[in-house]
Amino acid sequence: MIQIADYYSPIVGEFEQLVLLALLRLGNGAYGASILRELRERTGREIAIGALYMTLGRLEAKKMICSYTGEPTPQRGGRRRKHYLMDTAGQQALGRAYRTLRSMSEGFEQQLARM
Amino acid sequence: MIQIADYYSPIVGEFEQLVLLALLRLGNGAYGASILRELRERTGREIAIGALYMTLGRLEAKKMICSYTGEPTPQRGGRRRKHYLMDTAGQQALGRAYRTLRSMSEGFEQQLARM
């Protein structure tokens, strides 16, 4: 059981942002493996699967995302998928983080892209 | 004395990114109060001064930024300023973080700006 402070913290961490962005990109249907693939392909980082589930669990505990369990798919085997969707709080937090970085980067985009 | 692991960690946290961006914007001459002002004005957040110095100290320990002590200014009083500059590692880390977020946001910029 993940414990979360009872005051609302609108700030999301660096990796949390990446996970929320992956959910935004993938839309409904996203689950562990597809999120992992998206993150690896787009960031080029070697991301541990445990790190991802840990972060998904924390984001859900903070009500930034929600989840539902998928139906078992015939011809496949294996445990059911757990699908994730961004909740309102997650969208707001992601939007804030995005605008903050935009504001701090404003006018330096070219330079940053070449650093 | 800040302790840092002896392996190189290229990933910077959420607030560290903001501080590096402030240094990029301000250029040479940046110091505590000017960095704080820039962050507050551009992000709209209430940032504690201690949080900033803590982060500056950690970034310096990781060799991402360097510092020098300024000369005392006549007609002013008060302790000397400590000026900060991004080092090569900081520029690289900031560039990587920027490109990662760009890649994850690609195609969703309008939506993110309105979230």
Next chain:
DNA sequence: CTGATATACTTAACAATGTGATACAAATTG
């Protein structure tokens, strides 16, 4: 020189987030 005032930096303690290694759960197949 000395205390008052202004300016600026530092640290301790704890909370939140990030990470790798390992364990656990559930569905299909034979």
Next chain:
DNA sequence: CAATTTGTATCACATTGTTAAGTATATCAG
């Protein structure tokens, strides 16, 4: 049901974020 496949969960610890103090250094009035 055992083996295999697919997928999720958790522990332990490292790193980063935050608040609430405290410490240091420069100028000025007297």
